[in-house]
Amino acid sequence: MAEKIGVYICGGCDIAAAVNIEGIAASVKNKYGGNCPVIKTDAVLCSPESVARIKADVKENALDAVCLCACSPRVKWDVFAFDVLTERVNIREFCVWSFDKQTSAPDAAKGIDNLTIMAQEYTLMGVVKLTKSSVPDPETLTTNKTILVLGGGFTGLTAALEAAAVGHEVVLVERKAELGGRALGMYKSIPLAPPYTETQDTGIDKLVAAVRGNAKIKALTSSELKSLGGAPGLYTAQIETGGAAHDYAIGAVIVATGWEPQAAEFLAPMGYGSIRNVVTAAEFEAMAKKGAIARPSDGKMPASVAFVLDVGMCLATPEAPREDACANPAEPAEGAEAGPAPYPNTESCKHLAYSSELTSLVALKQAGYLREKNENGLAMIVYDHMMVPGLNERYYKAAQDDPGVMLTKGTVAGLTETANGQIVVNCRDSLLGENIELLCDMVVLPTGMVPTTAHEPTVNLVYRQGPQFPDLGLFDGFADSNYICFPYETRRTGVYAAGCVHQPMTMAQAADDAAGAALKAVQCISSINRGVAVHPRSGDKSYPVFNFVRCTQCKRCTEECPFGALDDDEKGTPKPNPTRCRRCGTCMGACPERVISFDNYNVDQIGTMIREMGVPAKIEEGGPRVLILACENDAYPALDMAAFRKTAWSPYVRFIPVRCLGSVNAIWVADAMSKGIDGVMLLGCKYGDDYQCHFVKGSELCNRRKENIAESLKRLGVEPERVDQYQVSIDEYDRIPALIESFMDMIKEKGPNPFKGY
């Protein structure tokens, strides 16, 4: 806990012109002079001279913390870098730049200077925050450096080589007897190298040879990961090879278990299984690999093949949901024996749609196979969308240039077999006419790619929350968390997904994905080695500390941790695994006994800050007060951006940043309400299917807890509307002022908090 704090109040960037900074300095001296041996005002705090002065003060007065009242902590963080605890009080953005003069006018007439009051409160809150903070001192562990790669296909082999190339030992586990995976069954690949116009050899043999010849890679074939126990940097992987199980010490894991062809039953609406010469792309690929393209009915080379990419008939439509088409054919019948809960099989017709980029490319590639094997062969492609993003546009152009590859957009309405085994493809709304039919010798339907994680846990974790990645249903089985913000990351720290288990992708993309996941694994091991968080709070030294004396074994923390960081013993006492933890504080927010804390972020600290807020006894004199707990990942930057644009908002709100709304403990709201604060706004990330929460579940959990808070408020006779949560994304800076405005209007309407003045 900081005891000797240096407080510096900057007057630059219009601050001194608007705020009485000397008055603020005096109030700090008056209230916390004992803790603050140094209290200074400064014209330009970020100038090299001022920064040097601060450093000199720290040394001279043996300060253990500095409180800098200036601009947002999101700017000049490189200038204000000191060896002691540093608190940045954001009086520029949150006070001066966003000050609403109009709303303050009646107060100003009464001689109340809302702007200085606000800046002063924030300063005092910053000082008390430091008195409740200390420097985290994480344990540095001796960790395993070996990287486990699951899956010996194209992605896995690439990932293994990438990890080995930066010096890590690799254990590669392949279930089959041979390395190579699905690429072994491919005749050719779409282009992987400039000029990206021609199919090429998959290169899988070379990749396998490179892995076999790499001394750092131990490739285990006919092997399976039975269990993965422990935590990142300290994993024990039990791998069974040919019936015998061995334990391996593992640091991090790359999941590259790939995909499986979608069950062909999903293609039944388009004649697969009932029309002899309708085959899947996977079957066509196998024919090409074998050397001869042959019609199933007579074994002859087809003269014309229709590659039908429009699979609307197999997909559910909002008007007429095709339950039968989308239902999983492998679903066990009802009333089956009750055993351990079966793995939620997420394979569905949707995987056809998800694979459409690949199915487009594969149709172009396989049209080329026909043209290669039959000089006069005619390849017709009927597509709904020809999806060839990025460089593959070049391949599309090249494929289209072949006179024997004919393309049209069209909605396929039906396929019928003629007496001689030919097929008539009926299309509506095609480029060639409203209602056309194409006669061909053979039809190739696309093969959907289903991630292995749609069928089985794959990673077999020994975690309290279960052996699999949680909530994969959200991604229809793909081992993904939020691929835009955090590619490769799964919901389990230390386990990174790459390749088609992650999303359907080309081999070129898979090679990049493999390299990315390998680097993530390396980053994980080296971060853990230094005792810091891996991501998204990369480099954070803090970690949750448990005061087990007060723990009631309610298991809320172990259940709610989005990352499964906490195991427990038989009694239910949580067992922390710091290297699994992402430092979001969701456990801290969950704990009713306030057992969990971080050295520099804890329940007492925020509670003390709230208590530092000044609440006028009457709304009419000095206005109402609203506490805004703002997520520091999205809401806080959005507020900063609004302030940069000089957008004003009510002078009666006070912001306190939180790591994640998941870390908000109900006691803070209780503290605020009992103090007479008129309302609490919780600003956090979007949740639900398209969540943006950096910690996946935080804002969702907060919203759930809010319901309980509302219940408690009702019991106390306080309107539950006074506490509400709002979802804002980082780019919604233009929306936030109006959000605050409407909340303040609501408060005005409700009148003062009934507890005010108690």
Add this chain to the structure above:
Amino acid sequence: MAEPVRIQPDLKFVKELQDVGGESLKKCYQCATCSVACPLSPAENPYPRKEMLWAQWGLKDRLLNDIDVWLCHNCGTCSDLCPRGAKPGDLLGALRNMVYRKLVAPTVIGEWMSSSKHLPKLIAIPALLYLFIWWLSTGLTIPEGPIEYGKLFPGDFTIDPIFGAVFLFVCACFAGGVLKLVKSFQDLPQTFAVGVKAPPKPTLVACLIDVVKDEIATHAKFNQCGKDNSERFTGHLTLFYGFAALAIVTSVVAVAHWGGKILPFLTPMGHTPMHLTNPVKILANVGAVLLLTGLIYLTRRRMNADPAKSASNYYDWYLLGVIWAVALTGAFSELLRLAGIPTLAYPVYYLHLVAVFMLFAYLPWSKLGHLVYRTTALVYARYSGRLPLAHPEEKTFSV
């Protein structure tokens, strides 16, 4: 919903089209920039987008019956603006070439006219024919005395019967071609504009008058298309009037000469060579100058054209080449005759006859066939209501 139409893709036809000037047709990805950009394309079923797609699938029947290929005057705006370099303008040119090649029997001439490898045959026919006549008349020697080409190629017995026969042959071929063309157009989809009262159907004569007025005499549509076509427009118009002048001269001479057999007072008007001040001769020389001027314009334009935007094909160069040959050998026949150099004048005149034969005898299978086919199509388009455009639009595009 309409009955499904069976699509019959024809790979061979796609390749044929690529051979006659549509080599980029596969690059089209159906953005329709071409149809939007074209100043002449009708709003209903606009070209050339649909032709691009039909060509990619080799839909021969639709393409060979397509009147729209004749509505295009090949300014190249579509090809300039095409984001894929698919050159729709060239494809329509290729489709017209396909008509030259396939429409009229004997199609073997169409075959020979489609590729430079058959050129020697095409030259050999008139070359041997006139060499034979030369051998008959003077035994392949240069005659003495004042230069009179009649000494080598007596008009009444050689030139006129041959060209007369050629003329009849060409007319017969064209007649067959025009009938075939009109028949193919009759399968056109009917176009209509909702809410607009159908105008009374014009007569064929009225249509023909419109075509001559709007298109042929003034080149108005030709000038309307494209954005910077002054060179093309001037060249084509000049060439056209050069030909018109020479056609009048030829007619006067022919009518006077043969008419003189019945009405003797006409004979002197048809007597050649004429004096340089003779109005007919003046018209002939003006025609020759116009022809050469037009040729210079058109040749220069083709040579300067960006091959990435539009490519000139064998049909284009054959026609330009033959007209050059006709014009140059014609002009030099006159100049060498006036200069009195028989050793050069007679051979050049021989070449002139060969060139003229190549221009006229193969006309229905050459690009010059558009003279008849395009006129037919434009008349029919007016007759069927495809033209004139219901809502003429001002379109401005910059590249």
